[in-house]
Amino acid sequence: MNSQNNQITSPSKKNDKKIRSSHGPNDTHITLYLPPTNRRHVPLESIECADPRFKEEINKHINDENFLETDIGKHLERKIKPMMIDNGWLYMGYHSGAFYAFDCIEAYKCCMKHIKKKPFWKDMPDIKITKIVICGPSTVGRKSDHPVYGGKDYVLVGNTCEYRNQELKPNTRLQVAPKEYRRTIWEGINAPAEFNIEYDEDGEAIFNKTEFIDFLAQMMKTIIDKQVEERVGSIETATTVVPSTSIHQVEELPLATEIIAVNENQAVV
Numbered sequence: 244m245n246s247q248n249n250q251i252t253s254p255s256k257k258n259d260k261k262i263r264s265s266h267g268p269n270d271t272h273i274t275l276y277l278p279p280t281n282r283r284h285v286p287l288e289s290i291e292c293a294d295p296r297f298k299e300e301i302n303k304h305i306n307d308e309n310f311l312e313t314d315i316g317k318h319l320e321r322k323i324k325p326m327m328i329d330n331g332w333l334y335m336g337y338h339s340g341a342f343y344a345f346d347c348i349e350a351y352k353c354c355m356k357h358i359k360k361k362p363f364w365k366d367m368p369d370i371k372i373t374k375i376v377i378c379g380p381s382t383v384g385r386k387s388d389h390p391v392y393g394g395k396d397y398v399l400v401g402n403t404c405e406y407r408n409q410e411l412k413p414n415t416r417l418q419v420a421p422k423e424y425r426r427t428i429w430e431g432i433n434a435p436a437e438f439n440i441e442y443d444e445d446g447e448a449i450f451n452k453t454e455f456i457d458f459l460a461q462m463m464k465t466i467i468d469k470q471v472e473e474r475v476g477s478i479e480t481a482t483t484v485v486p487s488t489s490i491h492q493v494e495e496l497p498l499a500t501e502i503i504a505v506n507e508n509q510a511v512v
Contacts, residue, residue: 260353260396261385265408268363270401272373275354276411277347277397278384282377282434283332284417285323286341311337333375333450339433347375347438348450350397358399371448372399377436379414413437 266273287305292298300315310316316337323342327334332344354372358364378398380387387393392411400408417431441449 260350261394262354262357262397262399263392263395264357264361264364264399265404266361266363266399266401267403269403270363270367270370272371272402273358273364274374274376274400274402274405275347275351275372275397276376276378276383276392276400277345277350278382278387279377279380279414279417280384281346281350282417282436283327283330283344283346284341284431284434286431287319288340290319305340328451333438335435335438338435341431341434343435345375345377345435345438351375351440351448351450354397354399364401371440371442371446373440375438375440376411376413377434378411382410 287301287310290298290301292301297315301319304310304313304315307313307316311320320337320342324334327342327344330344330346331348332346333348335343335345337343351372358370358372364370378384378392382389382392383395383398384392385394385396387395389410392398398408398411400411413436415432415434415436417434441452443449
């Protein structure tokens, strides 16, 4: 058999990650499988507002299919998206009642270093991780008791070895508590579970891609702010993003964040 399964563990170091690798001599790309704790979420129902009018507006549109096209949806995304990106996460957008992100960027960097040391892969200078998948809690993860994937932080599978790792499937449902123990009716279904990695012309992975129109808008805002400041003096920013300390790593519980009213028309997440 030409393909191999290996794992790397170094219990002597606290921060070392346990990685299982499944690789073959004819691999052309690799998939990174992560446990569900690497998916972060902010459900709409968990958002608390100092000004009740914001909560009323959220509840008014909470079941809208096009929630992000509403004023409150756009407002929340403007606050939550940069907060998630600032935490070093991959923003995955809004889906079925919650904003999502993958805590996968550091995992990707760690695994890209790892593949340079593995048989077959270390002799393939162009091979890369091209996909990230969030799995179910019964497969990958330190707390999983799966006989193959349990106890591992990450699992790497080359494309020629996928047939031997069919238990690793995208998990689109959060592991929320049973209804009788939930504080909300939100069920966490249709959660994003896959991300295809694009690479730029220099071979660098692209996470949190900035659309040119967003970049242009921010650039114009900066120019205008500078011109106004030259005329009238220093400008105090109207809103401030409060760093989140309550975003939960474990998906068993609903996640709460806070919206603080700044004035009649603005709020801070």
